[in-house]
Amino acid sequence: MALYSDVVMDHFKNPRNIGKPKKWDAVGQVGNAICGDVMYIYIKVDDNIISDIGFETMGCAAAIATSSMVTEIAMGKTLEVAENITREKVAENLKGLPPVKMHCSNLAADGIREAIKNYKEKVNKE
Amino acid sequence: MRVYLDNGATSKTDERVVEAMLPYFTEDYGNPASLHTFGQTALEGVKKAREKLAKFINAEADEIIFTSGGTESDNMVIQGIAKEGDHIITTKIEHPAILESCAAMEKRGVEVTYLDVDNEGYVKPEVLKSAIKKNTKLVSIMMANNEIGTIQDMEKLGAICKEKGVLFHTDAVQAVGKVSIDVKAMNIDLLSASGHKIHGPKGIGILYVKNGIKVRPLIFGGGHESGMRSGTSNTTGIIGFAKAIELCNVDVKEMVRLRDKIIDSLLELPDSRLNGPKDRLPNNVNVAFKYIEGEGILLHLDGAGIAVSTGSACSSLSLKPSHVLLAIGLKPENSHGSVRITLSRYNTEAEVDYFLKELRGVITKLRALSPFGGK
Ligand SMILES: Cc1ncc(COP(=O)(O)O)c(C=O)c1O
Numbered sequence: 001m002a003l004y005s006d007v008v009m010d011h012f013k014n015p016r017n018i019g020k021p022k023k024w025d026a027v028g029q030v031g032n033a034i035c036g037d038v039m040y041i042y043i044k045v046d047d048n049i050i051s052d053i054g055f056e057t058m059g060c061a062a063a064i065a066t067s068s069m070v071t072e073i074a075m076g077k078t079l080e081v082a083e084n085i086t087r088e089k090v091a092e093n094l095k096g097l098p099p100v101k102m103h104c105s106n107l108a109a110d111g112i113r114e115a116i117k118n119y120k121e122k123v124n125k126e
Numbered sequence: 127m128r129v130y131l132d133n134g135a136t137s138k139t140d141e142r143v144v145e146a147m148l149p150y151f152t153e154d155y156g157n158p159a160s161l162h163t164f165g166q167t168a169l170e171g172v173k174k175a176r177e178k179l180a181k182f183i184n185a186e187a188d189e190i191i192f193t194s195g196g197t198e199s200d201n202m203v204i205q206g207i208a209k210e211g212d213h214i215i216t217t218k219i220e221h222p223a224i225l226e227s228c229a230a231m232e233k234r235g236v237e238v239t240y241l242d243v244d245n246e247g248y249v250k251p252e253v254l255k256s257a258i259k260k261n262t263k264l265v266s267i268m269m270a271n272n273e274i275g276t277i278q279d280m281e282k283l284g285a286i287c288k289e290k291g292v293l294f295h296t297d298a299v300q301a302v303g304k305v306s307i308d309v310k311a312m313n314i315d316l317l318s319a320s321g322h323k324i325h326g327p328k329g330i331g332i333l334y335v336k337n338g339i340k341v342r343p344l345i346f347g348g349g350h351e352s353g354m355r356s357g358t359s360n361t362t363g364i365i366g367f368a369k370a371i372e373l374c375n376v377d378v379k380e381m382v383r384l385r386d387k388i389i390d391s392l393l394e395l396p397d398s399r400l401n402g403p404k405d406r407l408p409n410n411v412n413v414a415f416k417y418i419e420g421e422g423i424l425l426h427l428d429g430a431g432i433a434v435s436t437g438s439a440c441s442s443l444s445l446k447p448s449h450v451l452l453a454i455g456l457k458p459e460n461s462h463g464s465v466r467i468t469l470s471r472y473n474t475e476a477e478v479d480y481f482l483k484e485l486r487g488v489i490t491k492l493r494a495l496s497p498f499g500g501k
C-alpha cells in the first residue's frame with residue numbers, strides 16, 4: 001500500500017486516545033457527514049494544560065490517523081501551544097499525506113482549535 | 127489468507143486462457159494482416175476467436191470489432207454516431223466511460239438526456255419511452271450495473287428503441303458470463319464487452335455493431351477491423367478473450383448461493399442496507415453501513431488479506447460519493463460506508479466465511495470510533 005505512510009497506517013490501525021475521556025470540559029466538532037469526514041475532539045483542561053484528550057471520528061484512514069496524531073501532539077500542552085498546532089504539523093508528523101487528503105481529511109488541527117474555543121466560551125460564561 | 131473479492135474491478139486470468147495465448151507470443155506471432163504463412167496462421171486464430179465471440183451473443187462474425195476494452199468500445203459508440211444537433215439518451219448510473227464520453231459530446235453540441243433510475247437502479251420503460259424525441263439517434267443503457275448489480279430488462283428496452291426507430295447500445299461489460307445475451311432477441315444494435323472481467327486478459331474488448339450501422343472510427347490508420355478500428359490486431363488478447371468466453375459458460379448457481387450467504391449475513395448487522403435489488407448480478411453484493419466510511423473498511427480488510435471496493439467519497443479521486451448510489455436515492459452521508467463485494471468462480475465458501483468474520487470485526491471497530499453511534 002503506497003497511498004499512506006507507515007506512520008499513517010499505524011495510527012489508522014492502532015489509533016491513540018480513542019473515545020471521550022472519562023471527564024472532559026469541551027469538544028470541537030469539525031467536518032460534515034455529507035463529505036464523509038467528521039471529527040469530535042474532546043479535551044479536559046487543568047491549569048491551562050490539556051490534561052486529557054480523546055476523539056471520535058467517522059472518516060477515511062487519513063481522517064482517523066490525523067485525529068489520533070493530533071491528540072498525541074496536544075496531550076499535556078498548554079492551550080496556547082495546542083492552539084497553534086497546524087494541519088501541516090500534523091501531516092509532517094505522519095510522514096506526509098497524499099495531496100488529495102490534505103484538505104477534507106486533515107481537519108484534526110481545526111478540531112483542537114474548536115475544542116479550545118469551546119472551552120474558553122464555557123469558562124467565560126461562568 | 128489472501129481473498130480476492132473485487133472481481134468487478136478485474137479478475138484473475140484463467141490459466142487455460144494464458145495457455146491458449148502463449149503460442150501467439152512466441153510461435154504464431156505473425157501480423158494477421160500479412161499474407162505470408164506467419165500472418166495467415168495468426169489470422170486463422172483471430173478468425174476463430176471472432177466467430178466464437180459472435181456466437182456467444184448470437185451475432186455474426188463480421189459484426190465484431192476488436193478494441194482495447196470496454197472503455198474504448200463505449201467511447202466509439204458515444205462519439206461515433208451522434209452529430210451536432212442530435213440527441214443521445216443514457217442513464218445516471220452508467221460507467222464513466224459512457225458518462226464522460228457523453229459530457230464530451232455535449233461540448234460538441236450533442237444533446238444528452240441522463241435518465242433517472244428507481245431506488246433499485248432500474249430504468250423504467252415508460253421513462254425511456256417518453257424521453258425519445260425526433261432528434262434522438264442513440265440510446266445507451268448498461269445491461270448490468272458494475273456497482274449495484276442491477277440487470278435491466280433488455281428485451282423491453284430494446285423493443286421500445288426498435289418501435290421508435292433509434293439505435294440501442296448496451297454496455298455489457300459486467301453482464302457477460304453472468305447474464306445470457308442474445309443481441310437479436312434483445313434488439314441490441316451495439317454492445318460493448320471486455321476481456322478482463324471474465325478471467326480473460328486486460329486490454330482487449332469488443333464492440334458488436336449490427337450489420338448496416340455506421341460508426342465513425344476513433345482511431346485512424348491502416349484500416350483494420352473493416353476500417354472501424356485501425357491498429358495491428360492484439361492477437362494474444364483476442365485469443366485469450368475468446369478462450370475466456372468459452373470458459374465462462376458455467377453454472378452460476380454456486381456463485382448465487384455464496385452471494386446470498388454474504389447478503390444475508392451482512393444484513394444481520396445493525397444499520398446496514400443492501401444497495402440494488404435482491405435479484406441481481408450473481409457475483410455482486412453492495413451493502414452500506416451507517417456511521418462509518420468505506421476507505422477504512424477497505425484498508426482494514428486489506429490488512430487481513432481481503433480485497434473489496436467501496437463507493438465512498440474519500441477513496442475516490444474526485445472526492446465525490448458514488449454517482450450510482452446517489453442516483454438510487456442514498457443520502458451522501460449514508461453512501462460513504464458502502465462496500466462492494468464481487469465474487470468469481472474461484473471463490474470458496476471458506477473464503478467467504480473468513481471475509482464475513484473479518485468484516486464483522488472491522489465494522490465493530492470502526493463504529494466504536496464513530497461519533498454517530500452504532501456502538
Ligand atoms: C460497466 C463497465 N463498463 C466499462 C468498463 C471499462 O472496461 P475496460 O476496463 O475494459 O476499459 C467497466 C470496467 O471497469 C465496467 O464495469
Ligand SMILES: [Zn+2]
Nearest residue numbers: 037060105440
Ligand atoms: Zn477523508
